[in-house]
Amino acid sequence: MTKQLLIVADKLKYAGLRPTRQRILLGSLLWREEDRHVTAEQLHTEAKIAGMPVSMATVYNTLHQFVDAGLLHQVVIGGGSSYFDTNTKPHYHFLYETSGELEDIPAENVQLPDMPMPKSGAIQSIDVLIKVRA
Amino acid sequence: MTKQLLIVADKLKYAGLRPTRQRILLGSLLWREEDRHVTAEQLHTEAKIAGMPVSMATVYNTLHQFVDAGLLHQVVIGGGSSYFDTNTKPHYHFLYETSGELEDIPAENVQLPDMPMPKSGAIQSIDVLIKVRA
């Protein structure tokens, strides 16, 4: 196993996830560069291209496990689909409606001052999605 | 036709939509009170209860026409579904994950200072969705 894959395996173990072949592969694809925005379908294709196909069900299971473990952030867009974002720090997005492309907005550029409190429960995530039409 | 329905009919005409029986009914259900958050399914049910059933296809078509005409705002949530919000002024939402309920956040409580510009195109909408877990 290469050094890169060992780092992913450790990351998974640290998050309480068994470092299976599929999880290590998907993790190494996701985290091979910074700030990736990937759909389940794209990741499925990348795995196939890499010569290690993973079933769609496992792609979805794995992505959700990564989200639950805080290793990934899910951005729900229209049309019933989601992007999975490797940047888990607070930051928001432009969604270009014509291309479907998602672009980061640096965190220092967006703030929510005077945040009201919900009537009950704890804030779990704040999603800011700015739709842009060409 | 009652005064209320005539107002809806005018609103539709003004937006360039023919005031058909179905559009007037759905409009009058939507706008019968302020700041409603309704799903397509709910509106379909309300029409049935009102004794004037409208097909699901027409509910969807109509909601999208209202959104395109700026009479309604669409809030995409997870699970592939949407709320349709009669409040078209800038304001954001709490989404209570356990109940699925959507709650308004008054506009004066949320601001996005130093808004960056998209690399191309015009901003079409800004959605702020704060997920709350009980």
Place this chain on the structure above:
DNA sequence: GTGTTTGCAAAGTGTTTGCAATTTA
């Protein structure tokens, strides 16, 4: 009348589930 709108049923999209076979610790 003519173009628009409706309703039905079928198809579509992205996602989730049940469960037997496989893999991991």
Place this chain on the structure above:
DNA sequence: TAAATTGCAAACACTTTGCAAACAC
């Protein structure tokens, strides 16, 4: 070996579409 994970195929929720009949102007 015991528990967790995978992959397949079927099911799913929500939404959209094609097209003939009905409607609005």
